[in-house]
Amino acid sequence: MADPVSEAKHSLRQRVSAQRAQVFHAPQAETLVRNANSRLMQFLKAHFADAPGQTVISGYMPMRSEIDPLPTMSAHSGPVCVPVIVAKAHPLEFHRWTPEGEMVAGQFKALIPAARDPLTPQAMIVPLLAFDRFGYRLGYGGGFYDRTLQGLREQGAVLAIGFAFDEQEVAEVPRDATDQRLDAIVTPSRVIAFP
Numbered sequence: 001m002a003d004p005v006s007e008a009k010h011s012l013r014q015r016v017s018a019q020r021a022q023v024f025h026a027p028q029a030e031t032l033v034r035n036a037n038s039r040l041m042q043f044l045k046a047h048f049a050d051a052p053g054q055t056v057i058s059g060y061m062p063m064r065s066e067i068d069p070l071p072t073m074s075a076h077s078g079p080v081c082v083p084v085i086v087a088k089a090h091p092l093e094f095h096r097w098t099p100e101g102e103m104v105a106g107q108f109k110a111l112i113p114a115a116r117d118p119l120t121p122q123a124m125i126v127p128l129l130a131f132d133r134f135g136y137r138l139g140y141g142g143g144f145y146d147r148t149l150q151g152l153r154e155q156g157a158v159l160a161i162g163f164a165f166d167e168q169e170v171a172e173v174p175r176d177a178t179d180q181r182l183d184a185i186v187t188p189s190r191v192i193a194f195p
């Protein structure tokens with residue numbers, strides 16, 4: 001980890017992890033999660049008004065103190081999938097998730113579907129540690145979402161929606177050439193679109 005951008009990301013990760021955990025455990029967290037999910041549902045509804053039942057969205061199984069997108073995933077009328085790590089330094093795969101489907105522990109402790117059923121998301125709800133007002137995000141450092149978004153964007157349209165508590169905003173996320181910008185960020189208090 002010699003380069004300054006990686007080092008800046010590394011130290012930002014530690015700082016914002018603690019900050020996110022604090023909001024996550026605060027008494028008002030439940031309300032924040034509800035508000036964020038209702039904004040997210042509205043955003044998806046507005047964006048895919050023509051065929052919500054045919055729109056494939058990816059969510060995620062919340063880990064650590066990530067904001068919980070399960071209410072939006074459960075409410076979606078079309079197919080829903082979640083990320084599965086195939087290997088280090090490879091794009092994520094996405095496999096079908098249903099509210100009743102059996103989940104098992106995957107790599108890095110995030111739950112993954114027991115049955116494999118690959119899907120390609122048209123909209124991705126993207127977890128993050130920090131975001132900035134330019135649409136850049138900081139993840140756990142695997143580069144998984146950057147690789148995945150790069151690949152999907154080469155094939156066609158995919159909408160990347162960051163999902164976070166307002167407190168996860170920082171002035172500027174350190175950036176390198178491989179970082180993919182989000183199309184929007186949804187928080188409990190607002191929706192920010194990056195055209």
Ligand SMILES: Nc1nc2c(c(=O)[nH]1)N(C=O)[C@@H](CNc1ccc(C(=O)N[C@@H](CCC(=O)O)C(=O)O)cc1)CN2
Nearest residue numbers: 060061062063083085108110127139140141142144145
């Ligand atoms: N809920 C959820 N599921 C997800 C992701 C996510 O961010 N959130 N992922 C999105 O990619 C993938 C999991 N990626 C992960 C990547 C690294 C670590 C991790 O523990 N990293 C170490 C640092 C490793 C290093 O610095 O090299 C750590 O944080 O201690 C965890 C998950 C797939 N599923």
Ligand SMILES: Nc1ncnc2c1ncn2[C@@H]1O[C@H](COP(=O)(O)OP(=O)(O)OP(=O)(O)O)[C@@H](O)[C@H]1O
Nearest residue numbers: 009138139140141142143144145146147150176178
């Ligand atoms: N498309 C790509 N091709 C090659 N390397 C990449 C690509 N995307 C990211 N990387 C590399 O992966 C490493 C981790 O990236 P970064 O620190 O941005 O991860 P992150 O965005 O925090 O994690 P994640 O996307 O998994 O949540 C970096 O060394 C980065 O250069």
